[in-house]
Amino acid sequence: MSYHSVVMVKQVPDTANISGQVMKPDGTVNRSKLPTVFNPEDKVALELALQLRDRYGGTVRVVTMGPLKASDLLRDCLYMGADEAFLISDRRFAGADTLATSYVLAAALRKLQPFDIVFAGRQAIDGDTAQVGPQTAEKLGLPQITYAEGILDAAGPKIRIRRKIDQGFEVLEGTLPLLVTVVKDAAAPRPCRAKRVMAFKNARTLLELEKMAEANSLLYVDQLKEEYVSKGLFIETMTADDLDVDLARCGLAGSPTKVHKIDSVILGANEHETIPANKEGMYALIDKLMDDHIFG
Amino acid sequence: MNEKKQQVWVFVEQRDGQPADVSLELLSKGRKLAENLRGELKAVLIGHDVGDLAKELFRYGASEVLLADHPSLRHYNTLPYSRIVSELVDQHQPRIVLFGASFVGRDLAPRVASHTQSGLTADCTDLQIADVTYLRKDYAELLLQIRPAFGGNIIATIICPDSPVQMATVREGVMEKIPLAEPVAGHIAPIPYTPEDCDELVRIIERHREENKVDLKAAPIIVSGGYGMGNFQNFQILYDLAHLIGGEVAGTRAAVDAGFIDHNRQVGQTGVTVRPKLYIACGISGAIQHRAGMQDANKIIAINSDPDAPIFGICHYRIVGDVMEVIPMLIDAYKHKLK
Structure with missing residues (x-):
């Protein structure tokens, strides 16, 4: 049996590499200065989906919800080997917490049915909540396997997955369709292949085509779209109008969690003692720790 | 005035019949939150043959234990567990539900939150009750869900002003486990469970668990390394030091991500919170997520x-x-000084 997968991916600020210029003098974060990256565990999820396709046949589609520039991320997915990419983008989706995000993602996934497996990274590095996967599964009425460390076997409508648990692991057998969230160690993402980069570097969303048409009076959007679709270079965009959603449940309005207060982290001046980094310093330190009744 | 007492619930996770530490820590915290709300603390326990464990929860202040006990509920399984908890939340509308931010809690809580359309905040480092004015509207006694965010450069206070049920997950060790001298006179409310076909859509084929050999929370001395240790080889020197002075080795998330040390030795917001006598931070820059997990050490x-x-x-x-x-x-x- 071949498997049809959809992978949920996210473009995230690179919180792991926050440099000096990203921090404003008041200690807050200047988001516009943050470079964006492919959320690492989503990339692993895509790799796992591609491996499954390579082994058993089938398709891999990717979907992301984000601003228009998230199309960069979708091109990266095409470079890695995804068959088709979808962008969910609408101002009305902005400010969504995990509940409102999963609501829109679930609506988009309904449009992409049928599929056998929905893959996602365990969590995104900008929030670390690990909530969107299970919340999307719940809305679709799908079973879920979180913290997947690898696919052991697939046979017909059943798939065996090893997952992490507290102090150990489990082997689970899931009946498809199913949602799987994936941890970092599950697979090593393949590099983008040069051939695919050449083939898909011109893949465009409708809005990107509109911008091209605006910049050049000889081009017409409808013609462009037709051309890009025929070449397999059209990235479909889904807005609230394309999805069966209640706007009251989308974006900030549909988010039960609200940010009440943000405090920048200010370190209180504390009384500390500087110990010279030499032999005498270390001897003195040991004495102090003995006085503190920690040693001796 | 609402006559019904506000309820604070804690999902109590059992692993092979033993309560997870984080659940007992959350009951201890939940007790205080319930006092603030002049409400009551309840525990939700799911498993098999866990009646004794249920009674133990009275020692942590639970006035009632909602207990679903069935042979097929022995081990955690997403679909039946989330169905039971979701239905209970729908039915009783507790004001607050707390889950450990463990593998189980992080699998279960979002599903329950989605089903009940409740606000859920992950990995809180503090929980408080306060009156809040949000968008010029006054809200009485909301749960303040406090957590570092955005790479630890900010501390965010999250609220769920319009959500009848407020949910949060908290990592092990963040709250203190404080048993009562005398258990409260609570009672056990059996929750009926009828297996359904869909409960078996994911089946457990094999299960391997080892008791955690590393107990960072109990270690009097912790030698901890960060990304600044440079490489795996350099990191090994921390074991030499720890061995000599009778401590355990730990690491930051960056060190774990770089492969210098295993995740079960991670200290910080997404690892363990520790309060040792001595914490030696080696090559650690001190991101707030890390500090959240060690700043209460006696000496650093x-x-x-x-x-x-x-x-x-x-x-x-x-x-x-x-x-x-x-x-x-x-x-x-x-x-030289001590040997």
Whole structure:
């Protein structure tokens, strides 16, 4: 049996590499200065989906919800080997917490049915909540396997997955369709292949085509779209109008969690003692720790 | 005035019949939150043959244990567990539901939150009750869900002003486990469970668990390394130091991500919170997520080559220097003085 997968991916600020210029003098974060990256565990999820396709046949589609520039991320997915990419983008989706995000993602996934497996990274590095996967599964009425460390076997409508648990692991057998969230160690993402980069570097969303048409009076959007679709270079965009959603449940309005207060982290001046980094310093330190009744 | 008492619930996770520490910690915290709300604390327990465990929860202040006990519920399984908890929340509308931010809690809580359309905040480092004015509207006694965010550069206070049920997950060790001297006179409310076909859509084929050999929370001394240790090889020197002075080795998330040390030794917001007598921070810059997990240590020694590293802001003894030079000197000094 071949498997049809959809992978949920996210473009995230690179919180792991926050440099000096990203921090404003008041200690807050200047988001516009943050470079964006492919959320690492989503990339692993895509790799796992591609491996499954390579082994058993089938398709891999990717979907992301984000601003228009998230199309960069979708091109990266095409470079890695995804068959088709979808962008969910609408101002009305902005400010969504995990509940409102999963609501829109679930609506988009309904449009992409049928599929056998929905893959996602365990969590995104900008929030670390690990909530969107299970919340999307719940809305679709799908079973879920979180913290997947690898696919052991697939046979017909059943798939065996090893997952992490507290102090150990489990082997689970899931009946498809199913949602799987994936941890970092599950697979090593393949590099983008040069051939695919050449083939898909011109893949465009409708809005990107509109911008091209605006910049050049000889081009017409409808013609462009037709051309890009025929070449397999059209990235479909889904807005609230394309999805069966209640706007009251989308974006900030549909988010039960609200940010009440943000405090920048200010370190209180504390009384500390500087110990010279030499032999005498270390001897003195040991004495102090003995006085503190920690040693001796 | 609402006559019904507000309820604070804690999902109590059992692993092979033993309560997870984090659940007992959350009951201890939940007790205080319930006092603030003049409400009551209840535990939700799912498993098989866990009646004794249910009684133990009275010692942590649960006035009622909602207990679903069935042979097929022995081990955690997403679909039946989430169905039971979701239906209970729908039915009773507790004001607050707390889950441990464990593998189980992080699998279960979002599903329940989605089903009940409740606000859920992950990995809170503090929980408080306060009256809040949000968008010029007054809200009485909301749960403040406090957590570092955005790479630890900010601390966010999250609220769920219009959500009838407020949910949060908390990591192990963040709250303190405080049993009562005398257990409360609580009672057990059996929750009926009827297996359904869909409960078997995911089946457990094999299960391997080892008791955690590493118990960072109990270690009096912790020698901890960060990304500044440079590489896996350098990191090994921390074991030499820990072995000598009778401590455990731990690491930051960056060190775990770099493969220097295993995740079960991670200290910080997404790892374990520790309160040792002595914490030696080696090559750790001191991101707030890490500090959240160790700042209550009795004494902190920080070794870092960057004189402006934030870790120095919370340490007691500050050593500016190369860890790979300082630690051998510290080892020699200890041997000379104490051996």
